Amino acid sequence: MNDIAAVAGQLARLRESLQQKQLELDGVLSFSDAERARGIQFINKLMLSCRGFDRELDNRFAKLKQKLDNNPAFTSLDADLLAIEKLLQQHSNALEESITLTKSAIDLGSKQLKSIKGFPEDTRKSLKAFLASPDGYGIGDHQKKVIRLLEFYQQAIKIQLLPTQPLQDPVASTPVIAIAELSCPEPTIPFDAKTHAHIADELQRLITELDFAGAIGERLADIRRQLLHGITPPQLAEICLQVIELIIEGTREERKSSQAFLSTLNESLSAVHFSFTESLDEGRALQSATQDTRQAIDKELRAIDHTLASNDSFDELKGAISGHMGAINLLLQDREAMAARERHLLTRLSNMEAKLRLMKEETAEYKKRLTIQKHKLFLDSLTQVHNRAALDERLELEYKRWLRYGTPLCLAIIDIDHFKNINDNYGHMAGDKALKVVAKALLGALRDTDFIARFGGEEFVVLLPNINPDKYQKPLETLRQTIKSIPFRFRDARVEITISIGATLFREGDNTSDAFERADKALYSSKHSGRDQVNLG
Known part of the structure; x- marks a missing residue:
């Protein structure tokens, strides 16, 4: 009786344990389903966000x-x-x-x-x-800053067009206009000719630094020609907006082109990967089939040896050999079929190799184009010397090097004397030609370690690292004499072109702005002391 009670107790405990395990299993299944649903939900949200x-x-x-x-x-x-x-x-x-x-x-x-x-x-x-x-x-924060930047530029354009009227902050509400103001005739709008010319020059410089091909590049070139021939203040505002629109459009087109190339490359790589996987599977299957065929032939050859050793009757031996040869013949036929598959596989591999070679060439060409474009971003397209963006980068590098090693560093600003007279008397094409010749001559007269950039308009900036601090005026005088000795001719008339130079050495405690200000003051002294000279600051 006690045994029955003990067994009953064990069964009860076992039943409770099984019930507990069932509950745990149900919980695991429920958890698994919930996790699966959560994963699917996450993928759906990711799909919507992308x-x-x-x-x-x-x-x-x-x-x-x-x-x-x-x-x-x-x-x-x-x-x-x-x-x-x-x-x-x-x-x-x-x-x-x-x-x-x-x-x-x-x-x-x-x-x-x-x-x-x-x-x-x-x-x-x-x-x-x-x-x-x-x-x-993120990109959203940067887009907001770009929009805010454009708002300030709009205010700057309004300053150019309406200099006598107070401007509102871009985020402020629009002021109420009195009815009396609306009924008055529109006054003549004065403008600052110097500011107008400065903005036009900056637009020209910006356009020369852009490197857009096709219709966008042609439209920008047309705008630059308009700027060279002179425009009115209302036209300047319209042209500013056109340049902004063309820059956005050109950037969008280049982005589309890059995306199209990457998409095509990705599709090609996917196709090659799929073909390679299939070829790999086919190669493995052929290897296995070849091994099976070789083993079957070896087996038949061993069987022939056994038949020759165990049969004395010629007729029985002939029949046995004939059967083995028939089996070997079938195996050889299978081997021929596998050889055909191998030839097909080699053809596929050869085609795949050609596709990979083509993709490599296209990628190399695209990489070359990107390298050229990156180089052009730091090159002034008119003079073919570095531009202001390249100057900012190189000046920061030389400044850090100067701080670290203490080697002398000279900064010089060069201005072409009476450059406006060349444009006025001989045309802007002559002015462009003069800029090209001067830039080329300056570049040829500098050391390999020196740096020159077009700063804007007719100004250039030169960096002379590791220069003799007691004799750094000498190479600058050489630059001045080099330009003065060039035989410029416009409309069959010889024109002497000279340059004024202001230069300084970096001093203890300087930042880049301090050196620029001293060099600019020295240039001012050169231009107001008769020009065609070098002044040190």
């Missing part, structure tokens, strides 16, 4: 959604998720590059804003706060 970035990415997500609707095992989606991950990585890299380019454009635009005079007090305070604001994190 929609419209790229057609290939949208197609990949659409195919993945179709598979998810059939409730497959997650392990069967590895290939699709890997392809999407690669595309997202490509977009991440492109986004980082876009943020870097946008930040550079914001920094350049901010530097230009600093030099503009005439902002009202409220706008100047807003501009100062904007320039001191942090860079921001």
Whole structure:
């Protein structure tokens, strides 16, 4: 009786344990289903957030959604998720590059804003706060800064067109216009000719630094020709907007071109990867089949040896040998079929190698184009010396080197004397020619370690690192004499062109602005002391 009670107790405990395990199993299954639903929900949200970035990415997500609707095992989606991950990585890299380019454009635009005079007090305070604001994190923050930057540029254009009227801050509300003002005839708008010419020169410089091909490049060249021949203030405002629109359009076209190339390259790589996988599987199958055939032939040969050793009757031996030869013949036929498959596989591998070679050549060519474009970004297209962006980068490098090693560093500003007279008397084409010749002569007279950049208009900046601090005026005098000795001729008339130079050495406690200000003051002294001379600051 006690045994029965003990067994009953054990059964009860076993039943409780089984019930507990069942509850745990139900919980695991429920947890697994919840995790699966959460994963599918996350993928759907990711698909919605990425929609419209790229057609290939949208197609990949659409195919993945179709598979998810059939409730497959997650392990069967590895290939699709890997392809999407690669595309997202490509977009991440492109986004980082876009943020870097946008930040550079914001920094350049901010530097230009600093030099503009005439902002009202409220706008100047807003501009100062904007320039001191942090860079921001994502593309959205940078886009907001670009929009804000354009608002300040619009105010700058209004200063050019309406210098006598107070300007509102870009974020302030639009002022109420009195009815009496509306009924008055529109007054004649005065303008500052110097500011007008400065903005026109800056636009010319900007256009020469741009490197857009096709219709956009031609339209920018037309605008530059208009600027060279002279425009009115209302035309200047319209041209500023046209240049902004063309820059945006050109950037968008180049981005589309890059995306198209990357998409084509990705499709080609996917096709090659698929072909390679198939070829690999086929090679393995052929290797296995060849090994099986070799083993079967060896088996038949051993069987023939056994038959020869165990049969004395000629007729029986003949029949046995005939059977073995028939089997070997079938195996040889299979071997011929495998040889045909091998030839087909070699052809596929050869085609795949040709595709890879073509992709390598296209990628190399694209890389070469990018390198050329990057070089052109730092090159003044008119004079073929470095531009202001390259100057900023090189000056920062030489300044850090000067701080670290203490080797002498000279900064010189060069201005072509009476350059406006060349444009007025002989035309802007003659002025362009003079700029090219002067830039080439200056570049040829410098050392390999020296640096020259076109600073804007008819001004150039030269950096002379590791120069003798007691004799650094000598190489500058050589530059002056080199330009003065060039036999310029315009319309069959010989014209003497000279340059004025202001230079300084970096001193203890200097930053780059300090050296620039001293060199600029020295240049001012040169130009107001008779020109065609070198002054040190």
